Amino acid sequence: MDEGIHIEGLSKRYGAGDTAVDALKDVNMRIAPGEVVGLVGPSGSGKTTLLKCLGAVIEPTRGRMILGGEVIYDSEQGGWKTKDLRALRRDRIGFIFQAPYLIPFLDVTDNVALLPMLAGRANGTSRVRALELLQALDVAHRAKAQPSELSGGEQQRVSIARALANQPPVILADEPTAPLDSQRALAVVRILNQMASQYQTAIIVVTHDEKIIPTFKRIYHIRDGRTVEEPGEGREIS
Amino acid sequence: MISLAGRDILHSWGKFVLTGIGLGLLIGATLTMAGVYRGMVDDARVLLTNSGADIWVVQKDTQGPYAEASSIRDDVYRGLLGMPGVAQAANVTYLTMQVRHGARESRSMVVGFEPGQPGEPGYLVAGRRLVRSHYEAIADVKTGFRLGDRIRIRRHDYEVVGLTQRMVSSGGDPMVFIPLKDAQEAQFLKDNDAIIADRARTAANPALNRPGVPGLLDAVTASQTINHSVNAVLVKVGAGDTAETVAQEIRRWKHLQAYTREQMEEILIAKLIATSAKQIGMFLAILTIVSAAIVAFIIYTMTLGKIREIAVLKLIGTRNRTIAGMILQQALGLGLIGFVVGKISATLWAPAFPKYVLLETADAMRALAIVMLVCALASTLAIRAALKVDPATAIGG
Numbered sequence: 164m165d166e167g168i169h170i171e172g173l174s175k176r177y178g179a180g181d182t183a184v185d186a187l188k189d190v191n192m193r194i195a196p197g198e199v200v201g202l203v204g205p206s207g208s209g210k211t212t213l214l215k216c217l218g219a220v221i222e223p224t225r226g227r228m229i230l231g232g233e234v235i236y237d238s239e240q241g242g243w244k245t246k247d248l249r250a251l252r253r254d255r256i257g258f259i260f261q262a263p264y265l266i267p268f269l270d271v272t273d274n275v276a277l278l279p280m281l282a283g284r285a286n287g288t289s290r291v292r293a294l295e296l297l298q299a300l301d302v303a304h305r306a307k308a309q310p311s312e313l314s315g316g317e318q319q320r321v322s323i324a325r326a327l328a329n330q331p332p333v334i335l336a337d338e339p340t341a342p343l344d345s346q347r348a349l350a351v352v353r354i355l356n357q358m359a360s361q362y363q364t365a366i367i368v369v370t371h372d373e374k375i376i377p378t379f380k381r382i383y384h385i386r387d388g389r390t391v392e393e394p395g396e397g398r399e400i401s
Numbered sequence: 402m403i404s405l406a407g408r409d410i411l412h413s414w415g416k417f418v419l420t421g422i423g424l425g426l427l428i429g430a431t432l433t434m435a436g437v438y439r440g441m442v443d444d445a446r447v448l449l450t451n452s453g454a455d456i457w458v459v460q461k462d463t464q465g466p467y468a469e470a471s472s473i474r475d476d477v478y479r480g481l482l483g484m485p486g487v488a489q490a491a492n493v494t495y496l497t498m499q500v501r502h503g504a505r506e507s508r509s510m511v512v513g514f515e516p517g518q519p520g521e522p523g524y525l526v527a528g529r530r531l532v533r534s535h536y537e538a539i540a541d542v543k544t545g546f547r548l549g550d551r552i553r554i555r556r557h558d559y560e561v562v563g564l565t566q567r568m569v570s571s572g573g574d575p576m577v578f579i580p581l582k583d584a585q586e587a588q589f590l591k592d593n594d595a596i597i598a599d600r601a602r603t604a605a606n607p608a609l610n611r612p613g614v615p616g617l618l619d620a621v622t623a624s625q626t627i628n629h630s631v632n633a634v635l636v637k638v639g640a641g642d643t644a645e646t647v648a649q650e651i652r653r654w655k656h657l658q659a660y661t662r663e664q665m666e667e668i669l670i671a672k673l674i675a676t677s678a679k680q681i682g683m684f685l686a687i688l689t690i691v692s693a694a695i696v697a698f699i700i701y702t703m704t705l706g707k708i709r710e711i712a713v714l715k716l717i718g719t720r721n722r723t724i725a726g727m728i729l730q731q732a733l734g735l736g737l738i739g740f741v742v743g744k745i746s747a748t749l750w751a752p753a754f755p756k757y758v759l760l761e762t763a764d765a766m767r768a769l770a771i772v773m774l775v776c777a778l779a780s781t782l783a784i785r786a787a788l789k790v791d792p793a794t795a796i797g798g
């Protein structure tokens with residue numbers, strides 16, 4: 164079975180009857196471990212809906228999703244493979260948001276270490292793991308700081324470290340560069356590429372951001388609930 | 402796992418402590434109210450103990466001398482002394498009035514007693530007992546009088562020769578003890594003008610001022626200025642007799658009411674301060690509800706301020722149990738801070754109250770349990786709001 168992300172025939176209908184909205188009609192994607200792909204599309208095309216399905220916070224209507232070689236959802240076989248969607252999210256999916264959304268009352272290390280801790284690992288081991296990631300993301304010197312004491316770029320790097328903390332096979336990034344200027348936006352994409360290959364993670368980046376679209380080697384266009392795969396420019400980031 | 406609640410409290414320490422102090426003052430007020438009630442009960446008990454009596458003999462069909470007016474002849478005690486089981490019997494009078502010292506006035510209960518007999522204040526904190534039979538007084542320290550002060554009761558001056566404490570009436574007025582004869586006179590004494598007017602009235606009454614009976618007018622006038630009544634007789638029971646059997650005998654033979662120590666306590670606590678107790682009970686109930694509302698409101702607002710973080714926590718896999726635990730612990734933490742502040746403030750301000758405030762450890766423990774329970778209940782509102790947060794909202798629109 165495939166590693167990475169594999170989505171087949173995914174659809175999502177909101178509501179029922181006259182007011183039903185078919186947000187996703189037929190989504191097919193395949194992303195290999197270590198690969199970063201862009202997901203672009205006009206407003207209302209279904210990007211967020213797709214992320215929510217993949218992120219196991221809403222249930223798709225039809226289709227199949229495979230994460231890291233394991234079927235997590237199959238509408239033909241009773242839907243979600245596990246009842247415990249929180250554990251699924253915690254262990255197998257990393258999230259990066261438009262804003263860093265760090266937990267303001269935890270210091271930088273514990274913001275990252277929280278995930279392994281939630282998964283039941285000891286505090287010490289979790290913090291060691293967090294420090295490694297902070298090192299890799301070049302924010303280890305701020306490990307003891309409060310999130311509010313970090314610059315925006317530093318906060319976003321900490322949130323990337325958090326997404327990686329439980330070594331998920333997949334990271335979902337929702338407009339991660341929207342509030343950043345072009346230099347910082349490109350830096351984030353460079354980091355995502357580095358992390359993807361270093362940790363063999365498949366990363367989907369939902370974006371409108373013209374500055375970073377040319378950097379993807381592969382792009383999925385979503386239009387009216389359907390995906391079309393296109394090669395990207397794959398431009399090197401200087 | 403780290404304590405999310407603890408970290409959040411540490412992070413917003415200032416806000417937490419300020420809210421805790423506010424809540425604490427409220428809890429302090431609650432504890433004080435309970436203390437006021439306990440103080441009233443304790444005052445009553447101490448009053449009964451310090452009077453050194455086993456039986457209170459009062460006018461028939463009254464609940465005197467503290468709860469109702471009671472008047473009996475001052476020779477009744479002789480008959481009582483002759484009864485089996487009665488070791489001591491002594492007259493006492495009680496009269497609540499203003500006692501003046503210079504420009505200052507103290508509302509006091511003036512007690513007339515016979516030295517060496519039941520009714521004498523139990524122990525002195527300063528000075529000595531009465532040795533002269535007139536115009537000496539022993540005052541409770543709460544009157545504010547000091548040794549050597551000359552205080553004025555009606556038309557006479559008394560010298561404060563001794564100080565006692567914890568002798569206050571059920572109304573909270575501190576007591577001033579003077580010799581029985583003086584007290585009987587004080588109960589009866591009118592000002593000079595009134596006496597002259599009375600004498601003139603007696604003299605003008607032809608039935609009392611008969612030309613053929615010399616000396617009658619003088620005898621009538623004299624009898625009018627002597628007071629032959631007291632408010633109660635305090636009885637001490639001899640060894641080997643129970644107060645209840647002796648009291649029964651007195652009731653049976655003397656056409657008087659006799660109360661044992663237990664019955665007196667019942668009258669003082671269950672009847673006399675019952676209304677105050679209900680009043681205080683209402684206060685306690687309202688303060689508890691107000692505290693609960695405040696905690697609920699604060700924890701709810703704090704939680705609403707963290708909706709985004711809660712959504713993120715849920716999205717990255719935090720269990721409902723953990724999130725509910727976080728909110729519950731914060732509510733309990735707030736309650737704990739409030740309780741500590743409340744206990745300290747109540748202890749600090751209790752002595753400043755005019756009436757005795759008795760803060761009992763058992764009450765404090767009970768209050769702590771109630772505070773914790775109330776905080777836990779109050780947090781359910783916030784917990785429900787937090788559990789309703791959809792993790793999907795962490796992923797933008």
Ligand SMILES: Nc1ncnc2c1ncn2[C@@H]1O[C@H](COP(=O)(O)OP(=O)(O)OP(=O)(O)O)[C@@H](O)[C@H]1O
Nearest residue numbers: 177178184186205206207208209210211212213798
């Ligand atoms: N909870 C919902 N209930 C009903 N319809 C919804 C719901 N959420 C989204 N939709 C509809 O589904 C469609 C896809 O919405 P979605 O949010 O996925 O778009 P998007 O690609 O993220 O758009 P944008 O770029 O503006 O964020 C839209 O037509 C939207 O109105």
Ligand SMILES: [Mg+2]
Nearest residue numbers: 210211797798
């Ligand atoms: Mg969207």
